[in-house]
Amino acid sequence: MRETRGFKIYRAVVLFVLGLFVLIPLYVMATSSLKPLKDVQGAFTWWPSNLTLAPFVDMWKTVPLARYFVNSTIVSVVATVFSVAIAILAAFAVSRFRFRGRTVFTTTVLSTQMFPGVLFLLPLFLIFVNINNSIGVQLVGTRLGLIITYLTFSLPFSIWMLAGYFDSIPRELDEAALVDGCGPMGALGRVVLPAARPGVIAVAIYSFMTAWGEVLFASVMTTEANRTLSVGLRQYSTQTNVYWNQIMAAALVVSIPVVIGFLLAQRHFVAGVTAGAVK
Amino acid sequence: MSVATQDAPAAAEPAKRKRAPEHRPGLSRWLPYLLLAPAVLLELLIHIIPMLVGIWMSFVKLTKFFIANWSAAPWAGLGNYKVAIDFDNAVGEGLLKSFGVTIAFSLITVAASWILGMAAAVALQPTFRGRSIVRTLFLVPYALPAYAGILTWNFMLQRDTGFVNHVLVDNLGLTSNRPFWLIGGNALTSLIVVATWKLWTFAFLTLMAGLQSIPRDLYEAASVDGAGNIRQWRNITLPSLRPVNLVLVLVLFLWTFSDFNTPYVLFGTAQPPAGDLITFHIYNASFLTWNFGTGAAMSVLLLIFLMIVTGIYLFVTGRRSRRA
Numbered sequence: 001m002r003e004t005r006g007f008k009i010y011r012a013v014v015l016f017v018l019g020l021f022v023l024i025p026l027y028v029m030a031t032s033s034l035k036p037l038k039d040v041q042g043a044f045t046w047w048p049s050n051l052t053l054a055p056f057v058d059m060w061k062t063v064p065l066a067r068y069f070v071n072s073t074i075v076s077v078v079a080t081v082f083s084v085a086i087a088i089l090a091a092f093a094v095s096r097f098r099f100r101g102r103t104v105f106t107t108t109v110l111s112t113q114m115f116p117g118v119l120f121l122l123p124l125f126l127i128f129v130n131i132n133n134s135i136g137v138q139l140v141g142t143r144l145g146l147i148i149t150y151l152t153f154s155l156p157f158s159i160w161m162l163a164g165y166f167d168s169i170p171r172e173l174d175e176a177a178l179v180d181g182c183g184p185m186g187a188l189g190r191v192v193l194p195a196a197r198p199g200v201i202a203v204a205i206y207s208f209m210t211a212w213g214e215v216l217f218a219s220v221m222t223t224e225a226n227r228t229l230s231v232g233l234r235q236y237s238t239q240t241n242v243y244w245n246q247i248m249a250a251a252l253v254v255s256i257p258v259v260i261g262f263l264l265a266q267r268h269f270v271a272g273v274t275a276g277a278v279k
Numbered sequence: 280m281s282v283a284t285q286d287a288p289a290a291a292e293p294a295k296r297k298r299a300p301e302h303r304p305g306l307s308r309w310l311p312y313l314l315l316a317p318a319v320l321l322e323l324l325i326h327i328i329p330m331l332v333g334i335w336m337s338f339v340k341l342t343k344f345f346i347a348n349w350s351a352a353p354w355a356g357l358g359n360y361k362v363a364i365d366f367d368n369a370v371g372e373g374l375l376k377s378f379g380v381t382i383a384f385s386l387i388t389v390a391a392s393w394i395l396g397m398a399a400a401v402a403l404q405p406t407f408r409g410r411s412i413v414r415t416l417f418l419v420p421y422a423l424p425a426y427a428g429i430l431t432w433n434f435m436l437q438r439d440t441g442f443v444n445h446v447l448v449d450n451l452g453l454t455s456n457r458p459f460w461l462i463g464g465n466a467l468t469s470l471i472v473v474a475t476w477k478l479w480t481f482a483f484l485t486l487m488a489g490l491q492s493i494p495r496d497l498y499e500a501a502s503v504d505g506a507g508n509i510r511q512w513r514n515i516t517l518p519s520l521r522p523v524n525l526v527l528v529l530v531l532f533l534w535t536f537s538d539f540n541t542p543y544v545l546f547g548t549a550q551p552p553a554g555d556l557i558t559f560h561i562y563n564a565s566f567l568t569w570n571f572g573t574g575a576a577m578s579v580l581l582l583i584f585l586m587i588v589t590g591i592y593l594f595v596t597g598r599r600s601r602r603a
Contacts, residue, residue, distance in 0.1 A: 002498075002502055002508060003405055004507075004508060006508065007405075007508055010402065011402040011407075014398050014399060014402040015399075015402060015413060018395060018398070018399055018417065019413070019416070021395075021476065022416060022417060022419060022420055022476075022480075023416070024435075024442070025420075025428065025431045025432060025435060025476070026419065026431075028431055028434065028435055028442050029427075029431045032434065040434075040440060041440060042440065043439065043440065043445060043449065044440060044441060044442050044444075044445035086317045086318050086321065087318070089314040089315070089317065089318070090314060090315050090317075090318040092314055093310070093311040093312075093314035093315050094315075097307075097310070097311035099308075099311040099312070102311075105315060105319070108322070108327075109318070109322055112322060112326040112327070114530075114533050114585075114589075115326070115330070115582065115585075116533075116536070116537030116539075116558055116578075116581060116582075116585070117537070117539065117558075118537065118539060118558045118561050118562055118578055118581075119330060119333060119578045119579075119581070119582055120325070120326055120329035120330050120333060121562070122333060122336065122565055122571050122574055122575055122578065123328075123329035123330070123332035123333040123336060123575070124325060124329040126332070126336070126341075126349060126571065127328070127329060127332060130349060133348075148321070148324070148325065149325055151321065152321045152322060152324075152325040152326060155318060155321065155322065156322075159318065184307070184310060209422070209424070212424055213424035213425045213426065215425065215426055215539065215540045215543060215544065216539045216540070216543070216558075216562075219543065220566065229424075229426075230424065230425075230426045233426060233427075233430060234547070237547075244434050244440070247430060247434070248430075248431065248434065251426075251427040251430050251431060252427075254424060254427060255423050255424055255427045258422060258423070258424055259419060259422045259423060262418070262421075262422035263415055263418065263419075263422060266415065266418055270484055270487070270488050271488070
């Protein structure tokens with residue numbers, strides 16, 4: 001690819017157009033979160049009539065945002081921890097052992113990632129209702145139900161990505177550890193995992209993003225007690241008022257942790273996402 | 280399997296141990312299964328069993344009276360399917376329309392996302408100052424929680440207070456009366472724009488990584504031969520990216536076709552017919568009427584459709600690569 005004048009013009013146009021496309025919603029979100037309510041109830045203005053931080057204060061009072069925040073945090077963190085741990089074990093098995101059923105496992109697990117969520121939403125909901133009726137473990141309307149559900153959402157991709165990472169770590173390292181008297185699990189803990197740390201971080205961020213942003217199951221499996229942010233943010237629209245400035249402030253606040261985490265790990269993430277496709 | 284026959288001391292036969300580094304044969308045979316057990320159990324509980332239950336549900340009359348006591352639900356045979364695909368009555372007609380809308384939505388969104396992703400990936404192929412900043416910026420829509428981005432678009436698409444109408448009507452004066460974007464015929468356009476906004480950046484990310492694996496000498500050789508940038512793109516870039524594109528397009532299609540977040544967050548429960556995507560249609564058919572049997576039948580039909588499309592896609596693309 002040569003950087004001719006034509007190419008430079010092309011690049012400038014593409015970057016300008018796509019830059020606007022990406023930036024405008026971010027700009028609207030940021031400026032609207034600094035507007036007084038009357039600004040977002042009238043015609044759109046490019047800049048707040050007077051800058052105010054009030055939406056960032058009021059948003060905690062209009063709806064129980066703090067509770068949604070706590071729910072989302074607990075659900076996402078616990079789901080991530082378990083999902084990553086389970087994915088590490090499974091990926092280690094797939095990468096380091098040849099055993100009967102290995103291909104069946106990897107293809108089945110990966111194909112579940114492709115099925116639309118609505119397919120198992122209804123049955124899962126009913127299974128949860130009936131588990132509650134028969135053995136008394138409440139899964140609908142509790143964080144536990146969400147945690148179990150969410151951790152399986154990121155599992156297939158995490159296993160696939162980690163197995164790829166583990167494959168890239170030379171087996172001679174494991175073997176050296178085995179010779180030194182470690183068991184296979186020792187080799188995993190002392191050799192493979194430290195070498196695969198970027199992959200583990202990327203998978204953790206992916207799992208967290210999946211749980212933090214999930215809408216479909218949250219809309220069915222949550223009640224007021226375990227409501228997460230993805231559904232809770234809708235509560236700002238009341239019969240009489242839509243507090244768009246507070247919605248934008250809340251959207252901004254709930255986005256910042258995941259966006260920063262993702263952007264910090266983007267290099268590992270990109271490598272992991274594309275490793276399979278490029279091969 | 281080599282695992283079980285390995286009796287010799289580990290260090291004595293390093294050559295045989297190349298494939299799997301184990302040392303206690305008895306444990307090693309079971310270890311992989313132990314390691315997989317948690318993942319398998321959870322996949323069974325949350326994905327596989329519910330899917331089988333879903334298929335069973337599609338054959339019974341599972342209305343709200345039987346939700347807590349589902350074993351008592353009467354058998355319906357193919358009744359739910361008949362209702363779902365009887366295009367003369369309201370339920371079947373609604374499903375058919377929703378299916379058509381979803382096809383249009385998916386094809387346009389996937390095409391737009393791929394074109395934008397490719398355009399940006401090619402533009403960022405040669406290094407320049409600020410390249411990594413641009414790349415990071417382009418990834419933000421993907422990193423943002425889906426509902427946060429879509430809520431912002433919801434605000435922007437409001438008729439009287441939104442950004443879009445302010446620019447189109449007040450600033451540019453393109454039309455005199457403010458169009459509705461979230462109800463009526465424009466709803467599909469809104470869905471496509473918002474879904475593309477979120478999705479193109481994934482295409483960009485994947486294609487960008489694919490471009491990095493193309494050897495530079497190919498381009499240099501082509502330049503020596505006098506091939507311009509457009510010909511280089513057609514003759515080098517596109518063929519080299521073929522394996523990436525095959526997976527990418529399929530994944531984009533499967534995701535878009537079952538997109539729930541965009542219509543749900545954009546429209547809430549007031550779903551306009553022009554934006555009635557299939558996942559949301561099934562969701563409403565089930566949870567507004569509490570008639571899970573019909574909803575399950577629709578889900579199974581959706582699954583069958585996606586499997587057929589995937590199968591044909593893999594077959595056709597596979598055959599074409601063999602010929603090439």
